[in-house]
Amino acid sequence: MLTKEQLDDHWEKIYLNHISIDCVVFGFHEGQLKVLMLKSNNEEAWYLPGGFVLKEEPIEEAANRILKERTGIDEVFLRQFHVFGDPDRSKFHNEIYKDNSFFNQRFISIGYYALVDFVDVTPMPDAFSELCTWRDLDDLPAFQLDHEHIFRTALDTLRLQLNYQPIGYSLMPQQFTMPELQKLYETILDKKLDRRNFQRRILGFGILNKLEETRKGGAHKAPYLYSFNLENYRAALKEGLQGGW
Amino acid sequence: MLTKEQLDDHWEKIYLNHISIDCVVFGFHEGQLKVLMLKSNNEEAWYLPGGFVLKEEPIEEAANRILKERTGIDEVFLRQFHVFGDPDRSKFHNEIYKDNSFFNQRFISIGYYALVDFVDVTPMPDAFSELCTWRDLDDLPAFQLDHEHIFRTALDTLRLQLNYQPIGYSLMPQQFTMPELQKLYETILDKKLDRRNFQRRILGFGILNKLEETRKGGAHKAPYLYSFNLENYRAALKEGLQGGW
DNA sequence: CGGAAAGGTGTAAATAGTACACAATTGTAG
DNA sequence: CTACAATTGTGTACTATTTACACCTTTCCG
Structure with missing residues (x-):
């Protein structure tokens, strides 16, 4: 000491x-x-x-x-x-x-x-x-x-x-479901998002891989698992997502 | 010294x-x-x-x-x-x-x-x-x-x-024409923008006042003068322009 | 095996963005 | 004084994006 x-x-x-x-x-x-x-x-x-x-x-x-x-x-x-x-x-x-x-x-x-x-x-x-x-x-x-x-x-x-960068990769586990990712966005923004529109939009970015497996064990229909497509994710981080002039 | x-x-x-x-x-x-x-x-x-x-x-x-x-x-x-x-x-x-x-x-x-x-x-x-x-x-x-x-x-x-804030007020003189403002954006972005679409978009933000006068003296049709609507401009600075979730 | 809760998916309507053309004004050159 | 060149003003059809919304499927539980 x-x-x-x-x-x-x-x-x-x-x-x-x-x-x-x-x-x-x-x-x-x-x-x-x-x-x-x-x-x-x-x-x-x-x-x-x-x-x-x-x-x-x-x-x-x-x-x-x-x-x-x-x-x-x-x-x-x-x-x-x-x-x-x-x-x-x-x-x-x-x-x-x-x-x-x-x-x-x-x-x-x-x-x-x-x-x-x-x-x-x-x-x-x-x-x-x-x-x-x-x-x-x-x-x-x-x-x-x-x-x-x-x-x-x-x-x-x-x-x-x-609004201009993907963020999920750093906060989510390797594999996750669409509802889980949506929950992340909703939590950060502190507002509800439409399930279908969220999915379309996030898939539109091309940063996700849809996996074969589903997450069993929940009390309901088993959701698909996704992972991030690192190559596209990195590109999106660099280029920005969309929008603007 | x-x-x-x-x-x-x-x-x-x-x-x-x-x-x-x-x-x-x-x-x-x-x-x-x-x-x-x-x-x-x-x-x-x-x-x-x-x-x-x-x-x-x-x-x-x-x-x-x-x-x-x-x-x-x-x-x-x-x-x-x-x-x-x-x-x-x-x-x-x-x-x-x-x-x-x-x-x-x-x-x-x-x-x-x-x-x-x-x-x-x-x-x-x-x-x-x-x-x-x-x-x-x-x-x-x-x-x-x-x-x-x-x-x-x-x-x-x-x-x-x-992409998410208005910027012209600080860089432009009190009064200016639409082509002048467009030139500012084009110069910053280093690319050409469509005249009509630029005008529609920027007017859509509601941060401009169209004035009665025109700028005479150029060798061509006299353009209208605009000034910034400070109240709306400040609001836009705060809120951001659009886009996102 | 019926019900409750959640997930998967598509479509129509509204909105925003893009591409594009013609008429009007002004100074200049002839 | 007139034709021309350069620039501004303005509108519309087309396309893409965003929004709102509903029905069917899967799974577990009782």
């Missing part, structure tokens, strides 16, 4: 000053959109996975590292979406940080959002938290600092993104 | 370390899309208007301040679009900066793009430049550092933005 001064020194030495990264990690499970959050025992409010940038580390790598530290996973959909740079956004009220020079500085935070497959994630608390866990979007706790704003902005960005 | 050491000290004292802002300022004049650029006498390559963030300044304010310093204008369309954070992006090769501790640090740059009315701008060089001037998009000089990448990313963002 290091002394307080040594810890202080530690942060200062390896991380860039003034810059932090916050990640909004979205997952989808049992028809619920979820976001990964952390909580320390000393505080009521929850916060988003975050961290700092090593002196010689590209910021994309930093975001990936932070994400991996909290989830165990790597190589996922991870995108910058906004920078939060108000001078009073990062006043830590926690007594722990009060006289730590590194934590007491102003931080400009680069917001990333990630789309991950829920079952691949093993939530792991960071050095300041006892809890790291998924929270349902319709049962969110109080947020620390400006993290509610960061989360909101990420969600808005995700909703916008639905 | 300050000594070199005093200057060094000056930067360190008032600006945040590691963080810079670069602005891609778009203007439109005589059917040409233009970008504001700077050049010093010591270097061949040009660069984008940029600067740093004051210790207690919100980053949006910093971007506005930097923009105002180079253009004289304020309260324009100005948006974050990307953060550029590779550790080797900001190695200044210029001898001037070689032993200046402030300039020799790693900078993570927040990219902003601005849409401005060409005629409102009075380009003003910064402390390192002799030249500050508009450059045509189809006659761009060599760029310093990663500024070509920053510029490209801004242009791609602007093109994407056309």
Whole structure:
């Protein structure tokens, strides 16, 4: 265990000053959109996975590292979406940080959002938290600092993104049914979609493979399974889906 | 005039370390899309208007301040679009900066793009430049550092933005003709659009007022003048134009 | 083996997008 | 002063996309 001064020194030495990264990690499970959050025992409010940038580390790598530290996973959909740079956004009220020079500085935070497959994630608390866990979007706790704003902005960005990019690959398991995929879209958009029109549209993108098998075991007619056609999916990510001039 | 050491000290004292802002300022004049650029006498390559963030300044304010310093204008369309954070992006090769501790640090740059009315701008060089001037998009000089990448990313963002936001208000003069507005879109997208369909579409957005007057003086039939309906324009900016789920 | 709940599929109507042509105005050249 | 060239204004038929909507099938359960 290091002394307080040594810890202080530690942060200062390896991380860039003034810059932090916050990640909004979205997952989808049992028809619920979820976001990964952390909580320390000393505080009521929850916060988003975050961290700092090593002196010689590209910021994309930093975001990936932070994400991996909290989830165990790597190589996922991870995108910058906004920078939060108000001078009073990062006043830590926690007594722990009060006289730590590194934590007491102003931080400009680069917001990333990630789309991950829920079952691949093993939530792991960071050095300041006892809890790291998924929270349902319709049962969110109080947020620390400006993290509610960061989360909101990420969600808005995700909703916008639905309009010109496919997103399911990162959030769904390998195989899934059409109703399951539709539920994902409905959950993100927070509105009901027409079953038949949804299917036509999503199939029209050409990013799905219809599989032979069906998902048995439900109490009803067995739905077909689909998987993503990775080649077309990647092309759609690059080109955008449609629309415009 | 300050000594070199005093200057060094000056930067360190008032600006945040590691963080810079670069602005891609778009203007439109005589059917040409233009970008504001700077050049010093010591270097061949040009660069984008940029600067740093004051210790207690919100980053949006910093971007506005930097923009105002180079253009004289304020309260324009100005948006974050990307953060550029590779550790080797900001190695200044210029001898001037070689032993200046402030300039020799790693900078993570927040990219902003601005849409401005060409005629409102009075380009003003910064402390390192002799030249500050508009450059045509189809006659761009060599760029310093990663500024070509920053510029490209801004242009791609602007093109994407056309699909879900109106943009003309910030780039056009108060009054303009339909062909002039069409030319703006064609220039940004770098492709021809059908005159009649363009008109129907843009009028369909409900963001234009058709004026009584026409623009005389051209060698041809006098086109009608239009202005933007600010109320509807602002609503369209907020809501997005159309499309999607 | 009948019923409840969910999934699979098609079609008609409305809407939006595309392609395309002719008439009117204006300055210029003869 | 007139014919011409260039540009603007405007409308319509055709096509593609989006929307709204209904019936049949499968499966499990009681």
